[in-house]
Amino acid sequence: MSLDKRTREQMLAHCDAIHEDDGVDPRESFKLRSHRDKPDRKAQQLCRQVAETIDQILAGELGDAALNALRVTSVVPAPDASRMLVTLVATGRDMPFDRAAVEQKLVAVTGLLRSAVAAAITRRKAPNLSFVIIGPHDDDLTALANGGVQ
Structure with missing residues (x-):
């Protein structure tokens, strides 16, 4: 996911470096995998x-x-x-x-x-x-x- 210039500058103001998981909702990251892959x-x-x-x-x-x-x-x-x-x-x-x-x-x-x-x-x-x-x-x-x- 690419960030636009303004978002990138705002994120750099709060941290030293931008990583892959920056900007990702932590609630989605820590959900159990079985819930996401479960058939509807x-x-x-x-x-x-x-x-x-x-x-x-x-x-x-x-x-x-x-x-x-x-x-x-x-x-x-x-x-x-x-x-x-x-x-x-x-x-x-x-x-x-x-x-x-x-x-x-x-x-x-x-x-x-x-x-x-x-x-x-x-x-x-x-x-x-x-x-x-x-x-x-x-x-x-x-x-x-x-x-x-x-």
């Missing part, structure tokens, strides 16, 4: 609610066989609770899997999914949804490396 309980609760809602909508309310074959495997905040990364896996092994077509259909219903999530949760703003689709034959999870659908 409310964000995890929101992820569970989003996963349940999207899984229910995809299971049968859309009337599309390709989307009905998708199941939610995980929902994580990306990077925070205002945006969720939803990982979907295609379960239909008997029908051919066309990733591009499924992604297009998913983009078309993203607004519907987001409004369903907004109705299911009690927050002022519904989170933005991003999707990653894993095909039924993707063993190496290359879909995660490609970034998915937004």
